[in-house]
Amino acid sequence: MTTQNIGILHPGEMGISVAASAKNSGHSVFWVSQGRSEATRARAERFDLRELRSLSELCETCSMIISVCPPKYAGELSQQVLQAGFKGIFLDANAISPMRSQEIGKQMALVGVEYVDGGIIGGPAWQENSTFLYLSGFQSAQVADCFEQGPLVTRIIGEEIGRASAMKMCYAAKTKGMTALLCSIVATANELGVWEDLERHWSAEVSGAGRKTVEDIRKVTAKAWRFSGEMEEIASTLDFAGLPDGFHKSAADTYQRMAHFKDHEELPELEEVLRSLVRSS
Numbered sequence: 001m002t003t004q005n006i007g008i009l010h011p012g013e014m015g016i017s018v019a020a021s022a023k024n025s026g027h028s029v030f031w032v033s034q035g036r037s038e039a040t041r042a043r044a045e046r047f048d049l050r051e052l053r054s055l056s057e058l059c060e061t062c063s064m065i066i067s068v069c070p071p072k073y074a075g076e077l078s079q080q081v082l083q084a085g086f087k088g089i090f091l092d093a094n095a096i097s098p099m100r101s102q103e104i105g106k107q108m109a110l111v112g113v114e115y116v117d118g119g120i121i122g123g124p125a126w127q128e129n130s131t132f133l134y135l136s137g138f139q140s141a142q143v144a145d146c147f148e149q150g151p152l153v154t155r156i157i158g159e160e161i162g163r164a165s166a167m168k169m170c171y172a173a174k175t176k177g178m179t180a181l182l183c184s185i186v187a188t189a190n191e192l193g194v195w196e197d198l199e200r201h202w203s204a205e206v207s208g209a210g211r212k213t214v215e216d217i218r219k220v221t222a223k224a225w226r227f228s229g230e231m232e233e234i235a236s237t238l239d240f241a242g243l244p245d246g247f248h249k250s251a252a253d254t255y256q257r258m259a260h261f262k263d264h265e266e267l268p269e270l271e272e273v274l275r276s277l278v279r280s281s
Helices: 013-024 038-046 055-061 071-083 098-110 140-145 163-191 195-205 209-220 224-240 246-256 270-277
Strands: 005-009 028-032 050-052 064-067 089-092 114-121 132-136 153-156
Touching: 005 013, 005 055, 013 028, 013 038, 013 064, 028 055, 050 055, 055 071, 064 071, 071 089, 071 098, 071 224, 089 098, 089 140, 098 114, 098 163, 098 224, 114 140, 114 163, 132 140, 132 163, 140 153, 163 195, 163 209, 163 224, 163 246, 163 270, 195 209, 209 270, 224 246
Parallel strands: 005 028, 005 064, 028 050, 064 089, 089 114, 132 153
Antiparallel strands: 114 132
């Protein structure tokens, strides 16, 4: 195995776990400190990532750059990498539509950057066989080699750019889409005065179902700010495939109404979440 210098943009909660798997596999992982938060710095230092001051330094130092950021920033970040003169392998592992991934890939190819499409399924990769990085593109095998010691699992599903993103979109359409639907159902039941009855009925059908629903709604508030953009990407993907996109556009709105919970130190109580979901008259 050839040791590589790998850049991670950026070491957030998911990105740091991707970086850790690359380090586990014997590679040097770098990050850019300019403009990043103290929380990001703490994560990077905890896992001994190598600090660089600027994106230009990262592009000069690394043979591979991995983008893990909120979907709305994916295009902007890829442009910044291009403008910094990067010439290696670029993996976009963001929750974006296959069409957006293909467009980024075309822009990369124009200047000789080898682009790999990626989609992450699962939470941060700290446990074996729990988080999967789907890859498509000609250099997918080279990217997969960077994580051979895990715990992140890689799966190559073809050479066509967009396949990995399509896999991610279709998977998240169900998982995160269902959570958004549950949020709306519970908020509606609460507004109409039947939430306790509905919770009781769900729990009679499946033991603990009502309690689990409450906890799922409370937990998703921490990521709702990010999931809103992901739902927009999924809606765009469905529309491109000739399917109705309205459900996931509504899911994006649902998550956006919870976006302000992002920086809360503790999870909000259900009542507070439900109040945020209901449109004020």
